[in-house]
Amino acid sequence: MYSRLVQQFRKLQRLPNLKHQANVTSFMKKSYATLQANNFKHCPASLMSMRKSFYIPVKYNASQIAAPETKERNNFGNITLEQCLGRLEAFHQLNGFVTNEQLLPLIESLSSATTAHLTAEQGSFLLNICGCETLSLNPEERMDNFQQIWHYLQKQQLIRKDHYKIKLRALKYNRMPLTNYQEQLQEFKEVGGVSKELFSDLLAVAGANGNVKQSTELLNEMRNSELALTESDFNSLMWAYGRSGDIQGCQTVLQSMQAAGVYQSSETHSTSIAINMENNMEERAKILLKQFQGQFKSLDILKMLRSIIWSPQISLEFIKLLVKEFGEDYLRGFEVPLGLRYICIELLHHKKLEFLSAVIDTLPQPNFPENHDRDTFGSFLFHAMFRQKCSVTEIIDIALQLEDSEKNTRALYIAAELALRRNPPMVLPIFDMLIKRNHSLRPHYFWPLMMYNFRRYNEAGIIRTLSVMQNYGVECDQPTLKQYVLPKLSLTLENPEVALKKFEKAGLKTSLILTPIISHLLTQHKWLDVAPLVDKYTTKIDMNELIGPLCGVAVHVRATKKFHQFGKLLASLTAKKGESKQDFIGQMLIELLYSQPRFSSDLYSCYKLVHEIQKVGLGISPAAADTIKALLTENLTEDSKTERFPLVTQKLREISRKTLSLISDGSQMSSFIKHPRNMTLNEMECHLVELEAKGMNARGVLRRMLQLCVRDNRLERALEIKRKCDNLKVHSSPGMLASIMEMHVKLKDLNSAQEYLRKLQEEYPGFLIDEHKFIDYAALLVQNNQLESAKELLENRSKYNRIIGGDYVLKNVWNLLTSVAHQAALSKDLPPERNLSREFHVFLQKLGYCRIHNTTLGPLVRERLLRGDLPAAVKEFKQLAQQYKYTPLQFELLSLLVRLGNADSTLQTQYKCSNELAQQLLGEVTEIITEVHGIVNMNSGLLLAFAESGTDAQLRRLLINPEFRINEELLIRNCEYLGQEGAVQTLTRLARGARGLNRIIDEHNIYKMLLNNFVKSNDYSAALKLYECLETDDELKISQDFVRTLVNLLRTNNIEMPSSLALKAQVI
Template identity: 35%
Template structure:
């Protein structure tokens, strides 16, 4: 029917009728699509009315596309109504319709897209719901395809007039800023006719103009801002403009004149301008500018460049320049009471990176006196305490502090703090170490602090320090309680001292016969014995502890470690043996009531086979466990192994056999986890070991259903395992599909980096995504989370990231 052979269609239908073969919904779907393709609109409309409700989704979409292309309005209305309510009322346009709109845009059928959208219900937003998401993907696609501006504006105006997206023009500007910068200025001028523009709207334009045209391009953007009556703010100037004008700023007076000619007020410009000069160590220019112009300065925002310059160069000449500048800045401060000099001193003594000793602080105070820089009483008191701690305060320092003190000056509230005395029980490791040093210097009793410090060092894995503290305890003849001996026992286990751990355990049993060592410590000791090859001894220890009573499932993580160590020992000592020591030990632990046949604990059983390169045995064990216990340990790894074998020429398991085994295991696991979760595991396995066409094929299959929560959990494990490429491949192959969302995969990676405070890896990922030529979209949410991560860790935020965040 699609190729126009209508006679053949009638023949096939007659043959089916003669053979009593009923026409199913698939056949009716093809007939309706064929009718629309061949201009038999009345027949197609009739078929939709009679059989539309039973049509498969794939036929509905195909028929809707043909009806739209051929402007069969009645068919369009009927077909749209066949979709479920939740699909029709999706406030951001359901992926089914989004994908169809993308196809129509690629065919340059812009009016047809508006026709389709007009048939969809007008979205209803709740108060807290994002109201500018409707049609975003369509606008982005139009901008990306560089459609004529009039066509883009028709779509924007349609969305605004039909109350589908009142901010459609803002969305278009945002999309142009990210993917089609040459269209951006025209859209800004259109937006200016409706509202006042904000400075950050011009950030992308500044960055792109500088890349293409250099400093003249940046100045041209400032001219455009003046023409659109948009005044640059301090952030725009300090982050996006001034750092890009190295040549222009060589002559500060000429530079300020150019800024004034472009409508930037000196009062707005002066603080970021001075800050920029300070960062460049241009003290003379700062003094000249502050004398020439009467504008006041926000001195609080100038503290960090001053800290930098006072830190990188601690010479007397530099301190003289710093003092001169501080004096000049104080004279032009918006708040004449702000203690700029005092805040600088407090930052220098509190900032560990500055590494200022008492001598350099004294030298700076001397320069402050010579240049009449006053400091507040609060700062004086803090400095006195600082010098007193190091026992370096002398008559000269005391004189300087008295001379410099000015009661009128104040510090920002965030600089004011009170010291809090912490009880030793609540002290951190660093506080306990300081307390121990104080007690030792005064020859006071240290036993209580040593007990607390020993237990804390073991708990926080400061093992080398714990050994030293243990020696101090022995020297001080600290009486070891049962709890402290348990900590010493744990220390020897963590240091893998098998003999010492055994002796300490025996000491506990002899000295405190009624004391029960935590079962997880016993299991860790058994793991150490297994790792060292003393598996019978490990069984003996475990059996003795089990006789005193256990709580099943209380130490599964430790049991998993024990089983893993056993698997590794077995693979190293008996690599050709078919006996599975891990399976025997797990059954032993289950019999002793340590645990049950948990899915996680069964993992090392399969792992032992894999470590021995016994793939057939691993598959057989997996199948047996799945059949008998309805557990699927290392399911993803097993699937990945089989996928890898289907694409290789392993002589032991040829590709055909691997495919058959994979199909068999899919059928078994589907009965346990259901076909959806099993297919999701297969998707991740294909991303790891398969090819991109294989992965894309399964994702594009309309019958493939994705359990987002399940697949993202698998991706978290992949990120933890360092398999970033696998997750990125999933995101890449998922792009543009209706049943999976590419942004979710990137969010999983960013979540892990935030958890680990891994700024370097996060920035590297951003750069990688940028370098991929928009193969993967960087969302605003992704950029904002990245900025939060970098700012929390005091990491410099590249300006490109801020563009995406806006």
């Protein structure tokens, strides 16, 4: 709940840059316990007296303090299940974990929901959350929440096999016992599971709980089921002995692993170290850590760090050694990695703050991207510490540690921000430390404290807060006065003179407070009290701040007919104005007539107002007089002009003063033209023609059009627009320069692309080019035989900026790797055993530009094919399939081997491959595809390969074979893809081969699919070629649906129809 308030408030404003528009009151709805004065530390002596006078001694017991919070937490009645789930998912996505404040409303909603229900997938998500990702709870509380979700899913009959896996994972994570595992196996069988699938997980639960007896029983069950023990199973057995205190038993397990020939990886080594840690054998753990230094994965290190929670004694030095085992890639970034955050929060909730401090202290300096907030590192700690109700001293110590190590130079500000949200008085010791360390404080830091004190002490609390601000040397600014001070002092401002004295006593100068008080009184229609107040002080008044409120008063004056008093008020205010030559009265009249049409149509009121202005000796500028006449003319009828209008114009001439000048007018009406950023490319083309015809400024439109044309690959038009921009000397924004660079990359003009990249980096060093543009530029470098330059470019970007990668740049990475493959094929001195594409793929994967994907693995096989080494290509294909379970370039490889097997002499010469070798390689490829995807899916791919490269007889034999089973859904998807790629010949051969067979492949459906693709791309010539091809087949009867679609396409493009088509369509 509290963290959500903090997140919402952070979206509005960061602490050092809070805007005065933020409504702090909405975030401070509850009263929090006052922090007693004796809890404050680091307080300068000069502030101690202020501290004592600030707090009123109030005593609370624990139930009084907690009561408002409990009431708030239990008030879930009006929140729907969908809302609760949405809030929980949003919080989890933002933080990586949840708290009880998000979880309890959802559990409450589940018990009361009548119509809305969870899905099985949502159930899996909630079970994971409850079991392992509510870090602020103890294991018993986690499992209690877990059981409530579990019972709900059972009641709704939503339990699936994977839910049992999640349950066992939660029991293992929380070290909770499983009393009757046979019951779990029986329930698992009832949902379609097999006992063998669950034994390893059950053994892990028994091991985590230190239950040797249960572990032994499970081992017997696994032996009876003839299950081979894996490394993880041995590790679970080690945990069972280790957590039961039997270290000798752990050694026996390790010896058994060696005897069984099971490889001991870093998982086993880390388990041994963690067991020694938990059994108070730090020296033995150090020896093992040193022995296997540098071999541990991140998960192994996190496992060892989590064991600190249950270690009776552990040294800070050993903790630092563990943290140093993390790889550079894992710790690179601008925040503590999520897994390590989990550990830190758990350490905090187990009262092991010194160990948490050691972990944070050992982490390296964060790597902040350009133009990124530098206050994120370690901020999660402050949220957790406030949830855990840590003392303000502990919070300050962590903040100082982060600041002194320069990991987060704004840590104290973050702590102050959270204190202001949760318990505002708690912020004062943090402010003391900020002052002590020569940090600056700003007025808006005190807004939440001001609202808190107002709720506690009413108007006296506001005055006290102003005194606190002055003691900290913070001057109260105008936004603070207008929004947080004066609106709360309704009783104090009943007597403005007394109010001014109170403000002076609190340290505010009259010159600062007088104008805001006058503005507030005018806004509250207490304007009759203003003139006496102004006359008593010699302070200058800022009339610019009073024009708007005076217009509001003038409307009230029109209704009450108090023009005489209003004139005196204007005279008093004008006598104290700072600028003697500026026409504030004229500006006020213009604003009044412009914003109040009723006033401008009431000539009597206008005349009376101008007359009173003349009586008190005030004047207006000639420019203001002319503007007022124009405004009056617009709102008057011809009849009304003849009555009082001449009198008003006469008065305006009489009060005109040439010595006065009108201040700048900001009330001009603007035209509502659609902004170019919201226009389509066609709309901007029309807008550009209009602007050029009128001789108006078209620079912004040209800049936007250039970016859109490059994005849509309209490169010729983009070049034309660029030439126009050069002729008009349009200022090049960073986005425009990036688009020009991308345009030259797409045009394969390396020199120009390099020039604009250099220009962009020199003029806008902080601008971050999109990843896909950067990768395409690297591909162009590779195509120009600059492989090392491309690698250096990509590596430098990853050093200074966070790489996103993923599916967003999948196509660009594929293009880059394909370029590498082509360059490798052209390289004469490249050893046969090297695969340049594979090396480059590993390089990109390490930097984060890509992940393992079927698309990005394709160029690794293609390089071998381009180099003419077919056996090596098949070997590469098999290796990738076995390693990653992907089959890249499957269709191309199968098609090539089928063609070689049919004695294609050209290809046999190119690849130096005989018929027999091709048949052998085809058998190997189909075998490995079958292992990965299954025989049915393999047959579907093989069928398309024969349609592409085989003979009609071969294709027909496959289709008529009843034992040749295919994945019909997969085949249809592949046919649709080939149709979009324009593989007309392949699909027509497949259709002819399936003619007359009762298989899923319908001949006419394939022809219709091809035609629909031509219709989408408006390719009528390709559609006509398809029709002519089908027309020559005497055995085929073209469907009327096909004919109608083709006729409509030709008519849309005004193309003459062939006579045979016209006859079929019955249009002749």
